[in-house]
Amino acid sequence: MGQVLPTMKPIIHRTYFRNELMYIIVGGLGGLGLELTRWLLGRGADRIILTSRTGPKTPYHHWCLRRWKEQGADDQVSTLNVTDRAQAEQLLHDAVLSAPVKGIFNVTMVGNLFAASE
Numbered sequence: 001m002g003q004v005l006p007t008m009k010p011i012i013h014r015t016y017f018r019n020e021l022m023y024i025i026v027g028g029l030g031g032l033g034l035e036l037t038r039w040l041l042g043r044g045a046d047r048i049i050l051t052s053r054t055g056p057k058t059p060y061h062h063w064c065l066r067r068w069k070e071q072g073a074d075d076q077v078s079t080l081n082v083t084d085r086a087q088a089e090q091l092l093h094d095a096v097l098s099a100p101v102k103g104i105f106n107v108t109m110v111g112n113l114f115a116a117s118e
Contacts, residue, residue, distance in 0.1 A: 014043070015043055016043050016044045017040055017043050017044045017102070017103075018044060018045075018102065019044050019045060019046040019047070020046075020047075020099060021045075021047065021099055021100055021102035021103075022047045022048070022049065022095050022096070022098055022099040022100065022101045023040055023045050023047065023049075023101070023102060023103045023104075024048070024049045024051065024091070024092075024095060024101060024105070025037060025040075025048060025049070025104075025105045025107060026051045026082050026104065026106045026107065026108055027051065027107045027108035027109060028048075028049070028050025028051055028052060028077070029050055029052035029054075029055075029056060029061055029077070030052075030107065030108070030109055032107040032109065033050060033052075033105075033107045034060075034061075034064055037050060037064075037068070037075070038064075041068060041071070041073050041075075045073075046072065046073055047073075047098060047099050048073065048075045048076070049075075049076045049091070049094075049095055050075065050076070050077050050078070051077075051078045051080065051082055051091065052077060052078075052079060053079060053081065054079065055077055055079045056077055065077070074098070076098075078091055078094070
């Protein structure tokens with residue numbers, strides 16, 4: 001008799017995040033930060049801290065934050081300066097009061113970094 005080989009099926013990997021853990025997004029109110037937040041929330045994360053030097057300032061920022069809260073997310077915005085050690089430590093201290101921190105994403109960008117010079 002011939003050897004029977006198992007049938008190979010494609011595996012589709014999908015990342016999931018635990019809703020009882022905290023995720024921090026540095027630069028969270030930028031375009032990439034907002035998209036990352038949407039992606040995390042769509043894959044199970046519920047507790048997210050978005051850092052921003054200025055806080056929410058556009059109608060779109062406020063709309064996103066309100067929409068996510070309505071969907072049950074515990075999203076917070078921090079204006080602490082994470083480039084300052086004491087403020088970064090304060091951010092982590094504040095975060096763990098809500099839930100253990102599982103991940104920190106740094107998606108900061110500098111505007112006009114590659115602007116053409118005149």
